[in-house]
Amino acid sequence: MKVALVGIGKIAVDQHVPSIAASDEWDLDATVSRSGTxxxxxxxxxxxxxxxxxxxxxxxSLCLPPVPRFDYAAACIRAGRHVMLEKPPGATVAEVHALQAMAEEAGVVLFATWHSRMAKGVAAAKAALTGKTIETAHIDWKEDVRKWHPGQDWVWEPGGMGVLDPGINALSILTEILPAPVHLRRGIVQVPRNRQTPVAAELSFTGGVTASFDWLKQGEQLWEMTLTATDGTAVQLKEGGNRCIVDGADQSLAELGEYPALYARMADLVRKGQSDVDLAPMVHVSDIMTLCERETVDAFEW
Incomplete structure (x- = not known):
């Protein structure tokens, strides 16, 4: 199938382009970008x-930042094209619901992707927890914004989500592997005095789930979660979900990496004529921005 890639920035160059090139199912036929090619x-x-x-x-496949993405997606749907949305699928939950309705009416596929759900150890973690009750769970998702989003001011602007941009990756895994849904009870987000979005967050959910997000982590990056079930089953996901340990034993991993798996999934959805739009991770982010206390911290400069 021929695909057009819109928004030729870091994520497109690092992940989308090589994943398309390595697939027998896809042919990158055009790009749309103000500067990248x-x-x-x-x-x-x-x-x-x-x-x-x-x-x-x-x-x-739309890889541009979330705020302008709605208009691009709507144009593609009106033109009868299937649409693949980089995470988060939009700037608001409501606009993604609008895209869902448009896609259904137009008879095209809409895929809201969550690349971290495709990490190689996530399926094993989900299988280990199926049918169980979670007693406690903790997420540590800590990385360096200067490394992963160098000079990208849009991440600090309304709709950019700040530390919740990587944090939503953890939430996408959590909502995939938990046997039952949870919701936010309380939290604190830290916002630099010269920015609009958080640089760190401490969160507490129902079901014994807590999370710590930080966007100023230097040195080794930390993308981990640990879950314990009431029957004693202990599950650890490390390396952003690409390593799964159950009761101390490493588990067999999925074959495909995150973005190759996303494009394989999109090909399957197109063949079946089915959309896949799960907004559970985005709902959590919306709740965080609504419910959490805000603490002003030192200014952030690149």
Whole structure:
């Protein structure tokens, strides 16, 4: 299938382009970006021009930041194209619901991707916890924004989510593997005095679940969660979900990496004519921004 990639930034170059290139199911046929391009691929600066000139492209993968994404997705749906949304799928829950309705009416596939759910150890963790009751769970998701989003001011602006941009990856795994849903009870988010979005968060959910997010972690990056069930089963996910340990034993891992697995899933959805839009991780982020106390901290500068 021919796919167009929109938003040629760091995530597109690091993950989407090589995943498409390595797949026998996909052909990267066009890009849309104000500045970025991919060698050997036809490039455009306007989405409407690409859609008008490439009628044989039936899938568009949107990798641009969440705030402008709705208008691009809506244009693609109106043009009868299937749409793949990088996480988070939009700037608000309501706008993604609107895209769902549009896609259903147009008869096209909409896929709200959560790449961390495709980490190699997540399926094993889910299997180990199926049918059990969680007693306690803790998430440590701590990374360096200067390494992963260098100079990208949009992450600090409304809709950029700040530390909840990586934090939603942890929440996407949590909502995938928990046997029963949980909701936020309380929390504190720290917001730099010169920015609009949080740089850190301490969160407490129902069901004994807690989380600690930090965007200023230097040195070794930390993406881990530990869950214990009432029957004593202990599950650890490390390396962003790519390593799963159950009761002290490493588990067998899924074969595909995160983004190759996303594109395999999208190909399957298109063949079946089915959409996949799970907004549970985004609902948690919305709750965090609504319910948490806000603490002003030192200014952030690149």
């Amino acid at each position: 991919v060698d050997g691929v036809t490039s455009y600066t306007e989405i409407d021009t690409m859609l008008a000139e490439n009628l044989d492209i039936n899938v568009v």
